[in-house]
Amino acid sequence: MVRQRKVPLRKCVVTQEMKPKQSLIRIVRNKDGEVSVDLTGKMNGRGAYVSRDLQTILKAEKSNVLARHLNTEIDSSVYEELKQLVDSDE
Template identity: 40%
Template sequence: MKTRKIPMRKDIVTNQMFPKKELVRVVKNKENEVAIDPTGKAAGRGAYIGLDVEIAKKAKKKRTFDQAFKIKVDDQFYDDLIAYVDHQQARKELFGK
């Protein structure tokens, strides 16, 4: 059986390539609303961040999504992102892949 190609994406905080399943997609839509995209299929400009709380905290400190989307992103979004990444990381540790 032929092995499948694993889609890779770049984490915008660390600039490292990771398999798509190990990242979280953040999307900006036409109304300049920034949101977490758990499905990875929402319409709009997307950027990826690793499933690590330290990476999410670094993104908040550097205001990474402000630079990536060229808009002012609310602090509440970064807090929600950190909480989401923490939750997903805990799920991954509990249930595995």
């Protein structure tokens, strides 16, 4: 009998939906306070997940939800990188 592998789920900080980790983008703040987009999902630091969806990213930028989750200022370049990632996916 083949056991189904458990799919790791994470919650999008904007929509509050539980989704498979692969369908989300992780944003991470390291101990130096630098915020970056974590494509590997393995970087050290405090992480927050956002859906791979342009509307969700725009909503995150507008509501400042990432700044609250990571307890730091989020540079606009991080949001630009997220938008480019989503554009390249579609």
